[in-house]
Amino acid sequence: MKQPLKALILAMGLSLGSVNSYAISLEPLDKDFTLQLLGSGGPISDDLRASSGELIWWKGKSRVMIDAGGGVYLRFGQAGGKLEDLDFLGLTHFHTDHAADVPALLKGGYFFNRQDPLDIAGPEAGSTFPSMTGYMKALFDSDKGAYAYLNGLFDGSNGLFPVTITDVPYKSSQKTKVYQQDGLTIYALGIPHGDVPCLAYRIESEEGVMVISADQNGSNSGFVDFAKGADILVMPVAIDEGADEEVSAVMHSKPSTVGEIAAQVNPKLLVLNHWMGLSLKLKSESIKVVKQYYQGQVIAGRDLSSYPMSAVKEISNEQ
Secondary structure (H helix, E strand, O other): OOHHHHHHHHHOOOOOOOHHHHHHOOOOOOOOEEEEEEEOOOOOHHHOOOOOEEEEEEOOEEEEEEOOOOOHHHHHHHOOOOHHHOOEEEOOOOOHHHHOOHHHHHHHHHHOOOOOOEEEEEEOOEOOEOOHHHHHHHHHOOOOOOOHHHHHHHOOOOOOOOEEEEEEOOOOOOOEEEEEEOOEEEEEEEOOEOEOOOEEEEEEEOOEEEEEOOOOOOOOOHHHHHHOOOOEEEEEOOOOOOOOHHHHHHOOOOHHHHHHHHHHHOOOEEEEEOOOHHHHHOHHHHHHHHHHHOOOEEEEOOOOOEEEHHHHHHHHHHO
């Protein structure tokens, strides 16, 4: 094993301490610019993982979060993340395995003083799904919200910090800038996931570029252009190569499609996530299919694994 790859494994926390220490915390060793998977599973509990959620550490703090599916709230705490440090929350879409833990996460604002708003972005309304604004109102509206007691999030009252909300036009062929602060710029682009309004996110800095894709069927060629230049590309592998053609044509990408997309984007590191019970059983086979198309470094993500940009670039320089 090459030394840089050893450094990456250590940085991901794969050999940190005992089982007991893992259950309490698994913070990244490198927090300068690091992607951490909070949840790497799907919507069914048979995968024994938290649902989708990614945390991006920047300058030592938990600054950016993409998705907050079931179980991600717990993983956020285990990772050492702090809501008071979070500057941006981006939701890819409103399936429960990507958004169910939003109320639990935001309620934490009661327990510290914060004046700066939290920027939140998500897709515009479509099909049977609300916009990001509509979703927040359904949760926190003072009259009809499911959690009306947290309505202070809209204006920073009642002991809570304020949020700003961006509804992203997911049908646009152009990327939308959703955040820019302290050396980070984040863009969103719509990706095809059946009739579900869905987004991918691109996080740019002078240190490197990360692109996080949610569920998609791979039919939008514009995603490749959106993701090009990525040092780290995160792609879901919710289904296996033998999955029903109707599912793969509409909702999800087969491993071969993931491999084809990765080959065109050509990142330094491809992280596969959003595993489900069946896809985990066929994980080795799926990775082999991906590698038939993409010749770079491939890692199967797991909850709380982390990927520092410094280690990724070190590996690339050694190759």
